Amino acid sequence: MNEHRQTLWEFMSAESDKLITQTFQHIGLTFISLFFAVAIGLPLGIYIANRRKFAGPILGFAGVLQTIPSIALLGFMIPLLGIGAKPAIVALLIYALLPIIRNTYTGIIGIDGNIIEASRALGMNKWQILFKVQLPLAMPVIFAGIRTATVINVGVATLASYIAAGGLGEFIFGGISLNNTNMILAGAIPAAMLAILLDNLLALLQKMNFKKLKKVLYIFPIIIVLLASFYALPSAYGTVLTAGFTPEFMGRQDGDLGLRSKYGLKIHTIVISDAVMYKAAFEKEIDVISGYSTDGRLKAFGLKILNDDKGIFPPYYAAPIVSEKALTKFPQLESTLNLLAGKITDSVMTDLNYKTDYLHQTPEKVAKDFLVKIGLYKPSRDVKLGVVKIGSKIFGEQYILAEMYSMLIKGNTAYDVSTKTGLGGTKICFDALMNDQIDFYPEYTGTGLLAILKPDAKTIEKVGRDKELTYNYVSSAFEKQFKIKWLKPIGFNNTYALMMRRKQSGEINVNTITDLKKYLDRN
């Protein structure tokens, strides 16, 4: 990397391989699910057009399915179908179903009754009526439904990257986590163009007259199947082990890029969301994951951290970062937040995370129990001299820290607290802090260095290896550039780490990342 900031075009050409793969996967996902949605929705629509009493329940049911938030639907799919293409296709199919069933149904029942009567009177049987009269006449409406379904699918398919099914979502969500606008756009622009392109192509079909439409009818299924097969193209290669990396990890120097350049690691990789990654490793869907060293699930799922023997993962010591405005506004804030400094070690944090992530205790209970244990808990005071706004990112550890800070502020100061937890990724939290929507949130030194400041490679090389150097660098740079102050580190280092199942790691005798590379090269 050099001083010059990458343009979108440079990013896209540098990542053109991935971009093409993702676009193919995206088209593939869209059309595989569309194919099944038509295969199921069309007959179902025809059926309820003939049996009207089933129309209400079936359309209602498909309607309810469609109101399930996409992330939730993908979440439901994992226990049933695991991760990867299967659950993503099923989820997309479910979204595409309603417009296809509904339009087939309305298209058919909207046909002039005289025409159907005439076809009966001429001696057509019900199949002849269906294929010669009802379907051709309903076709423009059915195409409108397919068109709606396609556009919905292009949109929802961006979420498929959450469960390791690929697609342009890998760039979009990777970009959001990495605060990398080019990366977001590299995913979002092709996705939007794809939606517009397909929408217009199908609009053309919809407007065709009956004669031309007839020919298209034979070609259309072939085109769908052809486009659907795009999905299979990129995943034709593989290695003995499969890695599941988060979109964020994929795009980082201290992530997949570093693994490749420093270790020369070549492993078949799927992109997967943090939320399901550990479980997927536990269930042997994937073998190597990019976890966090303090994650509670490490303990819960029997995973082992591979030693980073070449030191590519910089230190990620957590500390609250506060806007200077807030420090002036709330004079008691700094000392109160610093009460927690140095109190939580790696193993303590892993344990606390284990309690929320695996034992499903509320972050509030975990925070209170801990504060009571170390003698910092005080019941909340009633004087209210203003409200401190606490932010947190959208994972367990941050919720716990936010709860602890909230209790400390309520117990030790005259301020009230409002928490904005679950603020997505780094970019969202940091922007909220810059815009004074929150007063502080817990951040990690490594993230501050690599995702927010993004200095040149030399600087990273110089300060990125050492805990103190990193901390000093980010705190002075934040002060200067953003008027944001890093308070004292809490104690633990939540760095990236490669992990494997403890059992597997023992069996194949892989303890370090270098071991992993050697193992892969041998097999």
Next chain:
Amino acid sequence: MVEIQNLTKNFGQTLAVDKVSFEVKKGENLIMLGTSGCGKTTTLKMINRLIEPNQGEIFINGKNINAQKPELLRRKIGYVMQNTGLFPHYTVEQNIGVLPQLLKWDKKITRQKTEELLNKLHLPEASLTMYPNQLSGGQQQRVGLARALIADTELLLMDEPFGALDNVTRNQIQKEFKALPEFQNKTIIMVTHDVQEAFELADRIVLMDKGKVVQIGTPKDLLYRPINEFAEQFLDAQRLALELKIVSLNDLWPYLSLNNLACTTSISSSINVWDSMEMIRKSDHSCFQVSNTKGEKRDIDFQVLTQAFNHFQIAQANERT
């Protein structure tokens, strides 16, 4: 040829058709007449099983219509409906060819028959490749007729076939249809609420009311021998016009006075009074020589005709009382 026995159909509470029985002879034009909602369409649709009756039976050429699949039955019965029911996604040629295709006819034969019908029904050759929405209402109805006629079925069912047309077009198509050999040869059961049309086209009329048959008879029977007050009142509004159309010069023969008006043009005695009056009005001579089948001759003008018609009416009235 068609025998309808005790046919009953109800839709929920509505008794649409109530124990209707009648018979249609081969080659006959039978017209079901009645106000809107009296059950004509329902009765007609039971003949080709578009509607299944609750009770009663129908025989065609002595065979119960339930003896075969409805699709196969319908392919042997022509059907013309008020709203044409043409397929908007088929060209005129394809529309006419629907039944031949179902019957797997040779394409050449279909084409030839289609062209024949096109000529007979005064449709332009160019319309073959047009879609129904490119045609006028009258032309669409002609295509509907062609579609029903192409398989040359013995029996033709028509439900208000000219009902949706404007007066001028309707009269024209009626006339043309009446002149077709098909009209003469086929057994036709037609539904209408238009008394004029019924009298124009019917051999016999089935007058219906509230799902029941009121009277079955020739137009003359209905005019001069109505079975009850309903039957009489049904025709009252147009009685004079109907009579003028029903009564032929033959009927008036005994009442035509023997004048010599020195008429130059001669006409046949089978013409009805209405038409002969029209001819007199339009001609330069205002007089015609009529000759009947026995070779007798009479000279008529407007005055002679009206006088004879008056005498005829008085005689009919006397006969009834």
